[in-house]
Every structure is written in structure tokens, then in C-alpha cells.
Amino acid sequence: MTGKPRRVVVTSPRTAAARRPRHPLTREIDEQTRLGEVYMRSLVRTQFRLGLFVCTVLACVVGGLPLLFLLVPELRGMLLLGVPLPWVVLAGLIYPAFVVGAWLYVRQAERNERDFADLVERR
Amino acid sequence: MSGIVAVVLVMLAALLIGAFGIRMSRTTSDFYVASRTVSPLWNASAIGGEYLSAASFLGIAGLILTYGADMLWLPVGWTGGYLVLLVLVSAPLRRSGAYTLPDFAEARLESMAVRRMSSVLVLLIGWLYLMPQFQSAGLVFRTITGAPTWAGGLLVAGVVAVNVLSGGMRSITFVQAFQYWLKLTALAVPLVFMLAAWRSGGSPGLRTGDPWALPLHGREHPLYETYSLILATFLGTMGLPHVLVRFYTNPDGRAARRTTLVVLTLLGAFYLMPAIYGFLGRVYGLPATDTVVLTLPGRLVGGIAGELLTALVTAGAFAAFLSTSSGLTVSVAGVIAQDILHGGVRSFRVATAVAVVVPFALAGMARSLPVANVVGLAFAVAASSFCPLLVLGIWWRRLTTAGALAGLLIGGGLACAAVLATIVGGPYTGWTEALLAQPAAWTVPVSFTVMVVVSLLTPSRVPRGVARTMVRLHTPETLNVDRGDWHPRSI
Numbered sequence: 145m146t147g148k149p150r151r152v153v154v155t156s157p158r159t160a161a162a163r164r165p166r167h168p169l170t171r172e173i174d175e176q177t178r179l180g181e182v183y184m185r186s187l188v189r190t191q192f193r194l195g196l197f198v199c200t201v202l203a204c205v206v207g208g209l210p211l212l213f214l215l216v217p218e219l220r221g222m223l224l225l226g227v228p229l230p231w232v233v234l235a236g237l238i239y240p241a242f243v244v245g246a247w248l249y250v251r252q253a254e255r256n257e258r259d260f261a262d263l264v265e266r267r
Numbered sequence: 268m269s270g271i272v273a274v275v276l277v278m279l280a281a282l283l284i285g286a287f288g289i290r291m292s293r294t295t296s297d298f299y300v301a302s303r304t305v306s307p308l309w310n311a312s313a314i315g316g317e318y319l320s321a322a323s324f325l326g327i328a329g330l331i332l333t334y335g336a337d338m339l340w341l342p343v344g345w346t347g348g349y350l351v352l353l354v355l356v357s358a359p360l361r362r363s364g365a366y367t368l369p370d371f372a373e374a375r376l377e378s379m380a381v382r383r384m385s386s387v388l389v390l391l392i393g394w395l396y397l398m399p400q401f402q403s404a405g406l407v408f409r410t411i412t413g414a415p416t417w418a419g420g421l422l423v424a425g426v427v428a429v430n431v432l433s434g435g436m437r438s439i440t441f442v443q444a445f446q447y448w449l450k451l452t453a454l455a456v457p458l459v460f461m462l463a464a465w466r467s468g469g470s471p472g473l474r475t476g477d478p479w480a481l482p483l484h485g486r487e488h489p490l491y492e493t494y495s496l497i498l499a500t501f502l503g504t505m506g507l508p509h510v511l512v513r514f515y516t517n518p519d520g521r522a523a524r525r526t527t528l529v530v531l532t533l534l535g536a537f538y539l540m541p542a543i544y545g546f547l548g549r550v551y552g553l554p555a556t557d558t559v560v561l562t563l564p565g566r567l568v569g570g571i572a573g574e575l576l577t578a579l580v581t582a583g584a585f586a587a588f589l590s591t592s593s594g595l596t597v598s599v600a601g602v603i604a605q606d607i608l609h610g611g612v613r614s615f616r617v618a619t620a621v622a623v624v625v626p627f628a629l630a631g632m633a634r635s636l637p638v639a640n641v642v643g644l645a646f647a648v649a650a651s652s653f654c655p656l657l658v659l660g661i662w663w664r665r666l667t668t669a670g671a672l673a674g675l676l677i678g679g680g681l682a683c684a685a686v687l688a689t690i691v692g693g694p695y696t697g698w699t700e701a702l703l704a705q706p707a708a709w710t711v712p713v714s715f716t717v718m719v720v721v722s723l724l725t726p727s728r729v730p731r732g733v734a735r736t737m738v739r740l741h742t743p744e745t746l747n748v749d750r751g752d753w754h755p756r757s758i
Contacts, residue, residue, distance in 0.1 A: 173742075174749040176734050184734070188741050192662050195354040202350060206343075206501070210493045213482045220481040226472075230482045234339035235542035239535030242350050246528045249354050254521060257743040264746060 169264040187260045191253060198249050205241075209233065269578035270411035270561075277585040278426050284442055305516055309444050311529035314513045316446030318530075319537060320396070320591035321403040324450060324584055325557045326639030327538075331545030333555040333637070334486065335479040337493055338545075341639060342538035344500025346531060348646075352505040353527040358520035359661045359740040366515050366755040367598065368508055368653055369606060374753050375660040377730040378668040384675045386606040388652050389508045391683055392645050393599035396507070397592055397626035398633060399641035403557055404588045405630070410558050411581060417631055423585070424627045427592045431600060431619050440516060446590040447533060453583025454540045457564040457576040461547060464567045471550050479549055488701040491708060496643065499707030503646030506653025508602070509594035519744040557638055560584070596622050633690045640704070644686045651710035652679030655718045661740055663722075667729050670722030678714020682706050 172180035213220050213230065222229040323345065330338040365371035368389055373382040401420035408419025465471070473480055483489040504510070517523040541560075548559040551566060561584065564576035596619060603618035604610060652675050659666045659674075685706035688695075695703060702709065722729075730736070732751060739750040 170746060170748045173738060181734065184737060184741070188662065188737060191741065195662075198354045199351060202347065202501075206347065206497055207494070210483065210490060210497075214490060220483070221476075228336070228480050230336050231339065231480065231542070231546075234336070234343055236539065238343055239346060239539065242347055243528070243532050243535060246350055246353055246531050250524050250528050253354075253358070253524060257521075261743055261746055 173264070183260075183264065187256070190256050190260075194249065194252055194256065198245060202245070205238075269574050270581045273578040273582040274408070274411070274422075274585050277582050277589065278422065281426055281430060281589050284430075305440050307517075307522055307526040307529050309440055310513065310516055310522075310526045311533055312444035312447045313440045313516070314443075314510060314526070314530050315533045315537070316443035316448075316450070316590050317509055317513065317594040318507075318534070318591070319447065319450050319587060320642060321400050321584065321587050322639040322642035323537070323541070324454065324587040325403055325407070325560050326399075326637060326642065327541040328544035328548065328560045329555065329557040330637055330639050331542055332548040332553065332559050335484060336482040337484065337486070337489055338639075339482075339542055340493055340496050341500065341643070342541060344497055344646075345504065346534045346538055348501050348504025349527055349531050349534065351501050353524060353531070356505045356657050356661060357514065357523045357527045360511065360657070361514050361517050361523035362520045362740050362742075362744070363736075364739075364753070364755060366512065367601065368506070368511055369602060370755040371511075371660070372656060372671070374755075375730070375736055376666070376668050376671050377732060378672075381668055381671050381675070383606060384672055384679075385653070385656070386602045388648070388675060388679050389602045390599055391679075392506070392648050392653075393508055393595050393602075393622070394626045394629065395645040395648065395686060396642060397595050397599070397623075398629045399636075399638040400588050400592045400595075401627050401630040402633075402635065402641075403638040404585070406557060407561060407581065407584050407588075410561055420627055420630050423588045423592060424623045426589060427596050428619055428623045430589075430593055431596050432616060443513075443590060443594070446586050447537075449586050450583050451533075451537055453579050453586070454537070454544075454560070457568075457580055458540055458543060460572065460576055461564060461567045462543075465547060465550075473546075473550060477549075486701075487697065491701055492705045495647075495701075495705035495708035498711050499643060499647040499650050499705070501650075502654040502711060503648075503650035503707070505657055506649030507645075508598040509591070512594075512598060521743070634693065636690065641690070643705075644689065647705070647707040647710065648679060648682040648686060650707050651682040651714045654711065655715045659715075659718055659722075663719075664733050664737065665722055665726065665729060666718065667722040667725045667727075669725040669728050670718045670720075673721040674714050674718030677717045678710055681713060682710040685710065 169180070169183060173184060174180070209230075219229055224232045323342070327338070327342050330341060360371065363371055363374055365374055369382045369385040372385040373379065401424055402416075404423040405416035405419035408414055408422065409416055412418075478484050483493070486492055514523050514526070517526050544560055544563060547567065548555075548563055551563075553559050553562060553566065561577060561580055564580060565573045567573070568576055599622040600615060600618040603621055604614040608614035608618060655674050655678060656671055660671070685703045689703045693703070694700065735749070735751040738748055739753075742748055742750075
């Protein structure tokens with residue numbers, strides 16, 4: 145208890161974590177490290193949210209139409225250019241709407257994948 | 268007379284393609300290699316060719332004529348199902364490398380029990396889909412020749428069996444792609460002539476205030492049945508055994524998505540037409556049966572032109588029977604040969620015979636229901652079994668073997684029980700009829716719930732390789748990552 149206490153060097157045990165890893169992120173994914181898992185989960189979550197969004201819109205349109213016809217009976221027989229409204233929608237307009245929705249989805253899904261690939265390969 | 272000629276021509280063409288047509292590419296790996304040269308348009312046409320069955324070609328127009336506007340949901344669902352398939356399933360499914368639904372079950376859940384359960388469901392769905400194809404083949408054949416009902420079914424079943432055994436029709440994307448365009452033409456050309464005839468006849472409309480044209484009308488529980496139909500068709504499409512195989516021919520997940528986009532376009536174009544057939548049938552007061560598509564051209568366009576147009580739609584109808592039945596038979600036979608028999612060429616032959624004979628026998632025994640209704644039941648079973656398996660399997664890591672098994676067993680089992688009660692027993696009345704004839708509205712939620720709850724109760728049975736499988740399912744192919752070493756067993 146006498147004399148000057150010995151000086152010790154205090155260092156963080158996590159010095160390695162602060163440095164950038166020299167290996168690419170794909171190896172983190174291959175070795176299923178914490179980091180690799182975080183990246184994978186973020187990709188799956190992004191794509192799932194996109195899919196869920198499209199499905200929700202679809203459910204609102206498709207699920208809402210019968211309800212609309214039930215609650216507003218006037219719509220059932222309403223004529224549009226001589227054709228009843230339900231026919232205009234269900235036998236016509238809904239098909240191009242599907243295609244447009246699908247096209248927008250494909251564009252966004254591919255963009256998400258490109259972003260993920262850029263992120264993983266940048267290092 | 269010309270109708271018979273058309274049928275004979277279509278049958279001969281199918282047999283010739285089967286006999287001389289290209290016997291190459293019979294293994295999965297050949298199939299895979301060949302796929303590299305197939306563009307999304309061809310692939311999508313092939314999916315359309317295999318998908319558009321008798322139910323689409325004949326059944327929808329018949330049901331629209333019978334029940335009116337509510338049945339417009341049927342083609343909407345059969346198209347929209349591909350949108351759900353696109354956003355939830357297409358790319359990951361292609362990336363899984365699975366060739367069949369049981370393959371996917373095995374790859375994702377690493378369990379032979381789940382694989383076998385999936386195989387049984389593929390059999391049931393396949394047979395449920397094949398049976399009405401044979402029934403309507405009999406109906407069409409009787410309409411044009413007066414032969415007994417079983418004759419047409421036997422004819423189609425025979426040609427399909429010979430074809431599948433000779434190895435034709437199978438992986439030849441080109442043939443199936445051609446079938447789509449044939450069916451589109453066979454429905455579109457008569458329609459052009461009929462609309463011209465309708466216009467020159469002063470464009471007669473429906474009686475004013477005809478309730479037929481209004482939705483939520485004509486059945487006892489229209490709202491329940493409409494929602495149940497929507498659920499079955501939108502979610503059932505992804506679980507059809509013969510559709511999945513076609514996704515394997517895409518080179519990668521990105522192409523699988525683009526193919527699905529084209530499929531949506533092609534199906535949308537096709538499904539614009541049955542509604543007009545139904546409308547014209549109503550205007551001209553045709554009897555409400557599945558044969559309205561066949562009788563309408565002769566009724567509106569008389570003379571030799573009418574006869575030729577009838578021949579064309581008849582040819583289209585038989586093309587629909589053959590292409591869908593072949594695709595389904597191959598899928599069903601593959602499952603029987605691989606998962607029930609020992610595998611190999613001899614098993615595949617036996618399996619093909621079983622795959623065709625069972626639904627043919629069922630077609631003779633079952634109550635005669637509208638073709639589109641029975642196919643709708645097949646969708647309900649698929650939606651209550653494979654839809655939860657695929658969606659949860661692709662997006663939810665905590666799905667366990669026990670959960671998947673329980674969901675398939677209870678969801679698929681309940682749907683199958685309802686189907687059996689509808690086809691064999693019945694007709695019922697009131698809510699019993701509605702709940703059994705359109706089971707999806709209750710069986711799909713039950714199936715999802717069981718799968719999730721049992722999975723949460725058995726956390727120790729999460730497959731060990733799930734992290735690797737997720738990498739495999741979701742990372743774009745451009746990335747160089749370890750995707751595991753699972754491969755489907757070759758048939």
C-alpha cells in the first residue's frame with residue numbers, strides 16, 4: 145500500500161470491433177455472424193414490408209368492392225357508358241390495374257435487391 | 268361434323284408431338300439448362316397454356332350465365348392470384364431451387380414427414396383438378412357427337428396417359444406456350460364475329476332492371492360466398508402443383524418475377540372474354556350450362572362460318588383439357604413415383620396410370636357439378652394448405668416442423684372434408700351448403716392460425732439450417748454467398 149501505484153494501461157477489449165473488417169460482408173453472411181444476420185434480416189424485412197403493402201392495397205380494393213356494393217346498393221346498377229358499374233370494374237378495369245400494380249412491385253423489389261447488393265459489396 | 272374433325276385434329280397433334288416430339292430434357296438438370304434460353308414471354312405463355320383449363324375456357328362463361336355478376340370474381344381471382352404469388356412467393360420459390368411443392372417443404376423444413384404430407388396434398392389437389400377436366404371433356408364430346416359422357420373423358424385421359432408416358436408435353440415449353448395462344452385465338456376470333464353479328468342485330472341489351480347483371484344476387488349467402496371465393500382464388504393459385512414446376516424454368520429469381528408479370532398480362536387479356544360470352548348468352552337466352560361457349564357461335568353466326576367457329580372453340584376446349592391435364596398428370600405422377608413408389612422409369616409408368624385412372628373413375632362417380640365450381644374447390648384446398656406453408660416458410664423464421672405439419676393436416680384436412688361432402692353428398696341447403704361449397708373463408712384462417720400457434724409452442728423444432736435457407740431464398744443471385752448444398756432429387 146505504499147509508494148506510487150503501478151500505472152496500468154487501460155484499453156477496451158473491443159479494439160477489433162472498432163476497426164473495419166478486412167473481409168467482405170458476404171463472409172459475415174456466410175459465417176452467420178451477428179452482423180451478417182442483421183443484414184439478412186433487414187433484406188427480408190424490406191422485401192416483406194413491400195409485399196405486405198401490395199397485399200394490403202389489394203385486400204382493400206378486392207375486399208372493399210363487395211362491401212361497397214352491399215352498403216351502397218345504388219352502385220350495383222349504376223351505368224357507366226351503358227354498362228353496369230360492377231361489370232366495368234370486375235370485367236375490365238381491374239385487370240390493367242393488376243398489371244400496373246405488379247409492374248410497380250417488380251421495379252421496387254429489384255431496386256431493394258440492388259441496394260442490398262451494393263451495400264454488401266461496397267466494403 | 269366439323270367439331271369432330273377439330274377434336275380429332277387436336278388429339279392427333281397432341282399424340283404426334285408426344286410421339287415424335289422431342290424426348291430430350293427429361294431430367295431436372297436438363298430442364299434447368301434448357302431454361303437458360305427461355306425468355307419470360309415464352310415462359311409466361313407456357314404457364315398460361317398449362318393454367319387455363321376447362322374451367323377457364325368453358326366454366327367461367329357458364330357460371331356467369333347461370334349466376335350473373337357475382338361470378339365475375341372467379342376470373343378476377345384466378346388472375347389476381349398471380350399478383351399475390353408474385354409479391355409473396357415467386358422469386359424466393361425460384362431461388363429455393365425446389366422443383367415441386369414437396370421439394371420446397373423438404374428444403375425449408377428439413378423434414379421427410381412434412382414432405383410426405385405435402386405429397387399427399389399434391390395428389391388430392393391434382394385429382395380434384397383433373398376430375399372436372401375429364402367430366403367436361405365428356406360433356407363437350409357429348410354435345411358434338413352425342414356419345415355417352417364417359418367417352419370424352421376416356422379419350423382425353425387416354426391421350427394424356429400416352430403423351431405423358433412417351434415423355435412429350437412435359438418440359439417442352441414451346442408446346443405449352445403454343446397452347447396459350449391457341450386458346451386465346453379460339454375464344455377471341457369467334458367473339459369478334461359474334462360481336463359483329465350482335466351489332467348488326469341492333470345491339471340488343473338485357474331487359475331493363477334484369478337482376479342478373481347486379482352483384483350480390485341469386486344465391487342464399489352471396490356476401491359470404493363472394494368473400495370465400497375471393498380468398499380461395501387469390502391464395503390458392505400459389506399452391507397449384509402444376510404451376511410451380513414452370514417457375515423452375517426461369518433462370519433466376521428476377522426472371523421469375525418478370526415472368527409472373529407477363530403471366531398477369533396474358534391472363535388478364537384472356538379473362539376479358541368469358542364475361543362477354545356470358546353476357547351474350549344471357550341476351551340471346553341460351554340455357555345456363557358449361558357448354559354456352561360452344562353453342563353461342565353457331566347461334567349468333569349461322570351457316571358455314573358459324574360451323575367453322577364452333578369447330579374452333581371446340582378445338583380450343585380440347586386444347587384446354589389436354590394441356591392442363593398433362594401438366595397435372597406429370598406433377599401427380601412425379602409425386603407418386605418419387606414419394607410413394609421407389610422411383611425410376613418403371614415407377615413413373617405405374618404412377619402415370621394411377622394418376623389418370625383415379626380421377627377418371629371419380630369423374631364417373633361424382634355428382635355432376637359445374638366445372639369451375641369443382642376447380643374452385645381445388646383452389647380452396649391449396650389455399651388452406653400450401654398457401655400458409657409457402658408464405659410462412661418464406662417469410663417467418665420461427666415456423667417449425669410440427670407447426671407446418673399440424674397446419675397442413677388440419678387446414679388441408681378440413682378443406683378436403685368439405686370438398687368430399689360437397690362432391691359426394693349434397694346438395695345441401697342454407698348455411699351448410701355455403702360453408703361446405705365455399706370452405707376457404709374458414710379453412711384458410713384455421714390453417715394459418717394452427718401453423719403459427721403450434722410453431723410458437725414448439726420453438727425447439729425450428730429447422731437447424733433456417734438461417735442458411737433464408738440466405739438462399741432471399742439474396743439476389745448476383746451475390747456470391749453460401750446458399751447451402753440442398754438439391755432436389757431428380758425424378
